[in-house]
Amino acid sequence: MILLSDEEIRVGGKPLDDYLVSVAILFNQGKDRVILKGRGNNISKAVALYNALKNRMGEALELVDVRIGSEDLRGKIVSYIEIEVRRAY
16 A cells, blocks of 8 residues: 555555555545546556445445646656545435
8 A cells, every 4th residue: 555645545556455445444534525537557556446345335435536647756746646535425
């Protein structure tokens, strides 16, 4: 699990189940919002993670915001997606 901040998870090369557990841990620690961030080839994996969370949590998960853009990463322009979700009570 790569945490960019207290609430942000960077989706990378690990199996999807690892990220599902990471999100569950953050929610169990009392975090209400989590940001899933995927860059480059991992954008689709971040979307797959959101879909898997939605399938498992159903109405208990709410989509807050989706941000897309690009950033300079070591001299290369890399696209990213940030998916912000909230646990609904």
